[in-house]
Amino acid sequence: MSAVAAPGPLAVVGAGPVGLSAALAAHALGLPAVLLEAQPRAAAAARPGSRAIFVHRATLELLERISPGLGEQIAARGLVWRTKRTLWAGREVHARSYRPSSAAPPFTSLPQTMVEDLLRAACDRAGIAQHWGDPVARVASEKGSVRLRTAGGVAHEASHVIAADGPRSTVRAEAGLALRGSTSATGFVVIDVADAAGLAEPERIFHYRHPAVGGRNVLLVPFRGGWRVDVQCRPGEDGGRLIDEAPDWLPGVLPQLPAHEVTWSSVYRFQQRLASAFTDRHQRILLAGEAAHLLPPFGARGMNSGIADAVAAARAVHTATVPAYAVARRAAAQQNIHAAAGALDHLLAARPRRRAAQWAAAAAAPWWPRAGRWLDAAPYGPQLRAVTY
Numbered sequence: 001m002s003a004v005a006a007p008g009p010l011a012v013v014g015a016g017p018v019g020l021s022a023a024l025a026a027h028a029l030g031l032p033a034v035l036l037e038a039q040p041r042a043a044a045a046a047r048p049g050s051r052a053i054f055v056h057r058a059t060l061e062l063l064e065r066i067s068p069g070l071g072e073q074i075a076a077r078g079l080v081w082r083t084k085r086t087l088w089a090g091r092e093v094h095a096r097s098y099r100p101s102s103a104a105p106p107f108t109s110l111p112q113t114m115v116e117d118l119l120r121a122a123c124d125r126a127g128i129a130q131h132w133g134d135p136v137a138r139v140a141s142e143k144g145s146v147r148l149r150t151a152g153g154v155a156h157e158a159s160h161v162i163a164a165d166g167p168r169s170t171v172r173a174e175a176g177l178a179l180r181g182s183t184s185a186t187g188f189v190v191i192d193v194a195d196a197a198g199l200a201e202p203e204r205i206f207h208y209r210h211p212a213v214g215g216r217n218v219l220l221v222p223f224r225g226g227w228r229v230d231v232q233c234r235p236g237e238d239g240g241r242l243i244d245e246a247p248d249w250l251p252g253v254l255p256q257l258p259a260h261e262v263t264w265s266s267v268y269r270f271q272q273r274l275a276s277a278f279t280d281r282h283q284r285i286l287l288a289g290e291a292a293h294l295l296p297p298f299g300a301r302g303m304n305s306g307i308a309d310a311v312a313a314a315r316a317v318h319t320a321t322v323p324a325y326a327v328a329r330r331a332a333a334q335q336n337i338h339a340a341a342g343a344l345d346h347l348l349a350a351r352p353r354r355r356a357a358q359w360a361a362a363a364a365a366p367w368w369p370r371a372g373r374w375l376d377a378a379p380y381g382p383q384l385r386a387v388t389y
């Protein structure tokens with residue numbers, strides 16, 4: 001048998017944004033934690049793509065609380081766009097600009113890799129024990145503790161485990177918990193385009209039926225260093241081909257840029273999945289982030305809600321309120337899934353009534369601002385109170 005690592009009271013499995021936040025939250029509460037990550041640290045640091053770029057104010061505040069200065073650092077590195085616009089087939093139907101204020105920013109837009117860099121640095125500063133490059137393979141929850149074993153044969157004993165090991169969570173499977181839900185048939189293409197100099201005015205733009213992309217829906221979101229372009233594929237369409245053809249259509253989507261350097265691209269589907277329970281029968285394992293729920297990117301609920309899970313999970317271990325955690329965070333995830341379903345219903349507009357409402361709103365928007373506001377907001381699903389993230 002191999003080495004046995006010193007037992008820690010809390011093991012956090014997975015060093016994505018949620019696991020890193022959970023470790024920091026535990027540290028802030030005086031709970032010693034050990035962070036166990038499958039990938040080598042250099043590989044995790046080199047994960048490609050913008051992914052979760054929208055860091056909500058509520059998340060910045062949580063991070064500031066668990067690691068003073070961290071929320072401010074993330075806000076300072078990111079970008080705040082102050083105008084959002086919605087267009088319908090080349091015609092503007094809604095625009096709103098916000099004045100800069102001295103108050104804390106309402107959000108910041110920064111690639112997930114950069115947020116993770118800052119989280120890792122905060123964990124290092126806090127002196128959190130970390131083991132990289134060795135996946136957790138076996139997890140046995142008992143009445144008083146949890147035993148973990150890595151693929152490399154290292155054993156850990158923990159009072160509790162926060163499972164932040166992502167969508168294919170080993171810990172969730174070992175705990176016998178299922179992840180149930182659906183995946184949309186329609187694909188979406190995401191492309192990051194470099195704009196290091198900030199040449200294009202930073203605005204969030206949703207364009208229904210964009211003429212430059214064959215009438216497909218297009219979402220443009222600026223982040224520090226570039227633009228994220230999401231394009232909704234047609235039913236049954238091969239997203240890979242749309243990516244190959246990007247040099248032809250990107251100039252029509254981002255005409256302000258003289259060149260269109262694609263730094264990352266991917267095809268994804270809307271996932272709406274929820275774990276059968278957020279804790280095991282011994283209430284020793286707490287699921288958090290994508291180990292617990294999968295949400296589509298529209299609405300920016302994935303990472304924001306995952307970080308809220310992480311902070312709540314550490315608090316629940318500290319205050320011995322794991323069952324309440326499991327109920328409250330599962331309910332929050334259900335709300336997020338409900339909101340995501342609303343967004344998808346609107347984006348696909350599969351029902352004739354929904355399509356008719358969109359056409360009518362687009363026609364009415366020039367003289368009825370409420371119609372434009374609805375077209376602007378609906379692609380993200382109903383608004384939730386920040387606390388439910």
Ligand SMILES: Cc1cc2nc3c(=O)[nH]c(=O)nc-3n(C[C@H](O)[C@H](O)[C@H](O)COP(=O)(O)OP(=O)(O)OC[C@H]3O[C@@H](n4cnc5c(N)ncnc54)[C@H](O)[C@@H]3O)c2cc1C
Nearest residue numbers: 014016017018038051052135136165166289290297302303
């Ligand atoms: C294409 C794309 C676009 C996205 N866009 C957005 C967006 O716009 N907004 C948004 O909010 N979210 C977005 N997301 C989702 C966002 O990236 C996730 O919500 C976020 O990464 C979840 O964080 P996590 O820490 O729960 O999981 P992950 O980031 O997946 O981290 C899990 C970690 O656990 C590790 N791990 C896995 N198995 C083990 C094991 N057995 N032992 C130890 N470690 C293990 C993994 O290596 C990984 O480091 C997007 C995702 C993708 C793929």
